Amino acid sequence: MSRRNSSIxxxxxxxxxxxxxxxxxxxxxxxxxxxxxxxxxxSSLKLPDFYMVLPFFILLLMIATGPLFYRHFWxxxxxxxxxxxxxxxxxxxxxxxxxxxxLVHTLAEYIxxxxxxxxxxxxxxxxxxxxxxxxxxxxxxxxxxxxAVIANIIGTTGASMLLIRPFIKINKDRIKxxxxxxxxxxxxxxxxxxxxxxxxxxxxxxxxGVEFFWFIQHVWYIWLxxxxxxxxxxxxxxxxxxxxxEKVSRIYSNQIEFKxxxxxxxxxxxxxxxxxxxxxxxxxxxxxxxxxxxxEIIMFSMxxxxxxxxxxxxxxxxxxxxxxxxxxxxxxxxxxxxxxxALQLIAYEAKINGKDLTPGIFYWATGLLSAFLDNAPTYLNxxxxxxxxxxxxxxxxxxxxxxxxxxxxxxxxxxxxxVFFGAMTYIGNGPNFMVKSIxxxxxxxxxxxxxFLIKYSIPILLPIFFFIWLIFFYGEV
Amino acid sequence: MNNLNxxxxxxxxxxxxxxxxxxxxxxxxxxxxxESDIITDFSSHSKDxxxxxxxxxxxxxxxxxxxxxxxxxxxxxIKLVLVEKGKDIFDFxxxxxxxxxxxxxxxxxxxxxxxxxxxxx
Numbered sequence: 001m002s003r004r005n006s007s008i009x010x011x012x013x014x015x016x017x018x019x020x021x022x023x024x025x026x027x028x029x030x031x032x033x034x035x036x037x038x039x040x041x042x043s044s045l046k047l048p049d050f051y052m053v054l055p056f057f058i059l060l061l062m063i064a065t066g067p068l069f070y071r072h073f074w075x076x077x078x079x080x081x082x083x084x085x086x087x088x089x090x091x092x093x094x095x096x097x098x099x100x101x102x103l104v105h106t107l108a109e110y111i112x113x114x115x116x117x118x119x120x121x122x123x124x125x126x127x128x129x130x131x132x133x134x135x136x137x138x139x140x141x142x143x144x145x146x147x148a149v150i151a152n153i154i155g156t157t158g159a160s161m162l163l164i165r166p167f168i169k170i171n172k173d174r175i176k177x178x179x180x181x182x183x184x185x186x187x188x189x190x191x192x193x194x195x196x197x198x199x200x201x202x203x204x205x206x207x208x209g210v211e212f213f214w215f216i217q218h219v220w221y222i223w224l225x226x227x228x229x230x231x232x233x234x235x236x237x238x239x240x241x242x243x244x245x246e247k248v249s250r251i252y253s254n255q256i257e258f259k260x261x262x263x264x265x266x267x268x269x270x271x272x273x274x275x276x277x278x279x280x281x282x283x284x285x286x287x288x289x290x291x292x293x294x295x296e297i298i299m300f301s302m303x304x305x306x307x308x309x310x311x312x313x314x315x316x317x318x319x320x321x322x323x324x325x326x327x328x329x330x331x332x333x334x335x336x337x338x339x340x341x342a343l344q345l346i347a348y349e350a351k352i353n354g355k356d357l358t359p360g361i362f363y364w365a366t367g368l369l370s371a372f373l374d375n376a377p378t379y380l381n382x383x384x385x386x387x388x389x390x391x392x393x394x395x396x397x398x399x400x401x402x403x404x405x406x407x408x409x410x411x412x413x414x415x416x417x418x419v420f421f422g423a424m425t426y427i428g429n430g431p432n433f434m435v436k437s438i439x440x441x442x443x444x445x446x447x448x449x450x451x452f453l454i455k456y457s458i459p460i461l462l463p464i465f466f467f468i469w470l471i472f473f474y475g476e477v
Numbered sequence: 478m479n480n481l482n483x484x485x486x487x488x489x490x491x492x493x494x495x496x497x498x499x500x501x502x503x504x505x506x507x508x509x510x511x512e513s514d515i516i517t518d519f520s521s522h523s524k525d526x527x528x529x530x531x532x533x534x535x536x537x538x539x540x541x542x543x544x545x546x547x548x549x550x551x552x553x554x555i556k557l558v559l560v561e562k563g564k565d566i567f568d569f570x571x572x573x574x575x576x577x578x579x580x581x582x583x584x585x586x587x588x589x590x591x592x593x594x595x596x597x598x
Contacts, residue, residue: 075541317594323553440513443508
């Protein structure tokens with residue numbers, strides 16, 4: 001059995017073990033973390049021991065240090081490491097906490113996450129955009145701003161997959177790692193803060209009852225200056241790189257070539273399928289107890305159909321391969337599983353200390369955790385904690401509606417933080433890793449985990465995020 | 478001995494076995510990209526690749542890969558920047574970018590990289 005097959009085998013065994021155990025111990029009501037900790041303030045299930053966050057920190061540490069210090073060991077064994085660390089938590093929850101509800105809920109979120117990412121990845125992999133124009137800082141800024149806008153229509157993942165290759169092609173004679181980093185900042189993260197389609201945390205908020213257009217109404221005045229500030233930084237840095245572009249003597253046709261209109265239709269189907277959820281449309285069947293819905297079935301079908309019907313020449317030109325999505329799938333199966341205890345403990349702490357927490361604290365807490373954890377469940381837990389502060393329950397849509405009307409600054413704080421801070425690390429948001437992987441295959445030496453953080457995120461993003469806090473959330477109660 | 482252009486015109490294949498790649502011409506390798514690995518160290522101490530040049534062919538061992546066939550899939554390739562033996566290595570005009578595709582029976586299809594495929598030198 002090959003390494004790849006053995007990893008898939010372990011993954012399948014894990015799922016089977018998990019489902020068998022759900023049947024054996026599945027007497028607990030289907031409860032998710034937010035629900036457990038929001039309604040009454042008392043947890044109906046036992047909280048995990050603090051040391052159970054260790055697998056999560058080990059995994060994060062290995063993701064950070066593996067490519068740096070033991071690259072080839074990591075490249076060979078990361079699927080097994082991720083799954084085994086995840087299994088520790090699965091076994092702990094099944095046999096010690098006897099809480100399968102949290103596991104089922106996390107599995108459902110993971111499947112939704114992978115369904116959306118993989119379908120957007122495959123559908124956009126068959127689209128070939130060729131832009132034969134001279135790269136200038138202004139043209140690059142326009143592409144990044146365009147990406148930020150369409151991220152709200154096809155998601156940050158769709159926008160990233162669609163634009164990363166053309167963006168590299170435009171700059172192929174002058175490309176530097178900072179081009180890719182700013183692409184991750186703007187297109188893969190910050191851009192998608194205006195609609196629930198843009199980024200998964202906002203979508204979870206939408207499913208809980210936040211109105212679709214609430215985000216654009218309450219976030220645009222933060223989104224716009226942030227995007228312009230980051231793009232401004234990029235423009236300054238890229239302008240210094242203009243000399244190297246001038247040395248390249250090429251004749252440009254200024255033509256834009258587009259192949260793969262069929263895949264655009266697939267992308268539209270995927271985006272529309274986001275709304276095919278029993279929580280949004282009443283006639284959509286709920287497939288519970290299966291951890292999958294009609295939406296995920298449509299998305300996985302689009303993966304198959306897109307791959308089978310995409311233009312082979314476009315796939316070849318894009319060097320299409322499942323490796324980037326496989327990497328995300330294996331790493332995030334471990335991340336999703338191991339972060340369950342961390343998120344439950346955070347939610348509990350937020351709940352018991354909620355009365356003293358201000359929008360500013362929620363902003364920083366949601367943001368800093370979203371940089372290293374998955375931002376979707378982080379967002380949901382802090383939404384539950386915020387609502388708990390005002391004796392509102394996240395499980396009732398009418399109360400979510402009341403919360404968004406009466407306490408918009410709280411919802412704005414966590415919405416902005418969850419999306420924006422995802423840009424801080426490679427693991428902050430799903431598309432970050434994919435963009436990194438595509439860039440490396442194109443021959444671009446990308447910074448390490450710490451290099452990304454120290455050279456780019458902290459000096460560029462953190463001051464901007466600090467000013468957002470100072471202007472919009474400091475002093476708010 | 479054929480040069481690169483003749484090899485592409487005549488559709489002459491290279492070969493691959495396990496971690497070993499054989500190019501049917503002699504060239505100095507400057508950069509290789511296999512999967513996400515970007516290799517620029519081709520010294521005798523390199524942990525990534527070992528290159529041997531003869532009059533008729535170039536041999537590359539990708540040391541971190543037991544079997545490259547397991548890693549390189551249908552639409553994927555190995556990318557190389559190289560300079561044919563005898564040409565001025567310092568003249569960028571002589572830097573050739575090629576893509577290697579794995580085919581059945583250990584055949585290695587060699588193509589020059591066109592504008593469609595991303596490869597940054």
